[in-house]
Amino acid sequence: MAGRAARAAHVDVAAPDRETHERLVEEARTLFAADGYHRVTVRQVCAAARANVAAINYHFGGKYGLYREVLDEAIAVMRDTSDGAMAAGAGGSAEQRLRAFIRVFLHRVGESPDSWIRQLMAHEMANPTEALDDVVREVIAPRIAYLASLVAEILGVDVDDERVMRCVVSVQTQFQAAMANPVARRLVPGLTGDAESLDRLAQHIADFSIGGIRAMREVPSD
Amino acid sequence: MAGRAARAAHVDVAAPDRETHERLVEEARTLFAADGYHRVTVRQVCAAARANVAAINYHFGGKYGLYREVLDEAIAVMRDTSDGAMAAGAGGSAEQRLRAFIRVFLHRVGESPDSWIRQLMAHEMANPTEALDDVVREVIAPRIAYLASLVAEILGVDVDDERVMRCVVSVQTQFQAAMANPVARRLVPGLTGDAESLDRLAQHIADFSIGGIRAMREVPSD
DNA sequence: ACAGCCGTCAAACAACTGTTTTATACATTT
DNA sequence: AAATGTATAAAACAGTTGTTTGACGGCTGT
Numbered sequence: 001m002a003g004r005a006a007r008a009a010h011v012d013v014a015a016p017d018r019e020t021h022e023r024l025v026e027e028a029r030t031l032f033a034a035d036g037y038h039r040v041t042v043r044q045v046c047a048a049a050r051a052n053v054a055a056i057n058y059h060f061g062g063k064y065g066l067y068r069e070v071l072d073e074a075i076a077v078m079r080d081t082s083d084g085a086m087a088a089g090a091g092g093s094a095e096q097r098l099r100a101f102i103r104v105f106l107h108r109v110g111e112s113p114d115s116w117i118r119q120l121m122a123h124e125m126a127n128p129t130e131a132l133d134d135v136v137r138e139v140i141a142p143r144i145a146y147l148a149s150l151v152a153e154i155l156g157v158d159v160d161d162e163r164v165m166r167c168v169v170s171v172q173t174q175f176q177a178a179m180a181n182p183v184a185r186r187l188v189p190g191l192t193g194d195a196e197s198l199d200r201l202a203q204h205i206a207d208f209s210i211g212g213i214r215a216m217r218e219v220p221s222d
Numbered sequence: 223m224a225g226r227a228a229r230a231a232h233v234d235v236a237a238p239d240r241e242t243h244e245r246l247v248e249e250a251r252t253l254f255a256a257d258g259y260h261r262v263t264v265r266q267v268c269a270a271a272r273a274n275v276a277a278i279n280y281h282f283g284g285k286y287g288l289y290r291e292v293l294d295e296a297i298a299v300m301r302d303t304s305d306g307a308m309a310a311g312a313g314g315s316a317e318q319r320l321r322a323f324i325r326v327f328l329h330r331v332g333e334s335p336d337s338w339i340r341q342l343m344a345h346e347m348a349n350p351t352e353a354l355d356d357v358v359r360e361v362i363a364p365r366i367a368y369l370a371s372l373v374a375e376i377l378g379v380d381v382d383d384e385r386v387m388r389c390v391v392s393v394q395t396q397f398q399a400a401m402a403n404p405v406a407r408r409l410v411p412g413l414t415g416d417a418e419s420l421d422r423l424a425q426h427i428a429d430f431s432i433g434g435i436r437a438m439r440e441v442p443s444d
Numbered sequence: 445a446c447a448g449c450c451g452t453c454a455a456a457c458a459a460c461t462g463t464t465t466t467a468t469a470c471a472t473t474t
Numbered sequence: 475a476a477a478t479g480t481a482t483a484a485a486a487c488a489g490t491t492g493t494t495t496g497a498c499g500g501c502t503g504t
Contacts, residue, residue: 052451166426212434214437219429242482264462276465
């Protein structure tokens, strides 16, 4: 911890230990994404990174410090993705924007270089660490708010109408499940992650969700 | 292990050790449901049941044996629930049967004495043990098959049409998420588990899902 | 050139995990 | 009454976990 602090203090650029630090983060990305925080051991990561067991504690102050470094990166990418997906279809109708959001989001988060992110997030949501609050605040909540505004516009009601949030949950859960749910993966054979498969999935979720939302117009607001 | 075999062999009724055995199972139900298989330690269960650490190995042959006893009970209840939910609305239209299925299923699985089951299942699906295959085969697969037949009938297409399974996944994931997803629970405040809340939830999932399914009629089968 | 810091390493640490052993009562059977 | 089998108990087992230690070499700056 003291070493880390000193290092961050006056060796900002071109640190001489860049290699091990970076190798640990790299391996941690794939390992944490594959098995989740609790299942991964520091010895696994160090072995994969060809580093000593003590390296993680030295560079990151502990296992959780390393995880946070990886997760914070994921959060940043997710925020970018959300921003891009929210910007998509700007100027169009609420339905068009919802379709664009789903398509852009699924593509971005499912693309190969970032595919570890959706796995990591899936694990974090399935069995959360204490970092879930940050994830919710920084990426989920804004996304939910945006989806809520779209749903409200499609329904032609206020965002506070309780039908809105229920619909948002229904849409949101389809994202999550289609991406990471092991049961869903056993049911849909063509969930391979390639671009065409993602396109079809996005198309379905959009069609199904918009159909579901529209149907709520004829339901009393309770 | 030898003790267990001998005990089961010729001490079927009114076993003298009923108490500890039963106490262990009881505590294991709530603990496994709350934290999942991996997180729960045998010492936790034994402490809660006021039994010795060796009791689990003696009575169940090991931690996994105890878990299987609990999980098998859950599977049995779930099968009953599925059967009941499938029988509900018999004779009615596919839409009516789907609505009945959702309502009965959510009520049964959300009711207080069995509420541990949905938590246990949620954990088993989130991070599976080797028992997930049995769960899928015995409770998920039949449920999926039934839902697929309903969706196909509503859509007026064959069950092999790929739109059918996509819709089933969309419906199925709403079940799961609404019941156990920690993120969803942070979004919908009124997810308390009481009868009225469950009723409204069932109503929403049914409306949303049927609206979504209907919308797929106008989508090419790809 | 020398002190000081930095990154690395093998080794050990303390705290757990599930499981096994050994012993002791109690009940049932022979 | 002796022998057998059953349930519980305390203790120890072997393995794994994340973390800490202390020493060694390389580098930098005054």
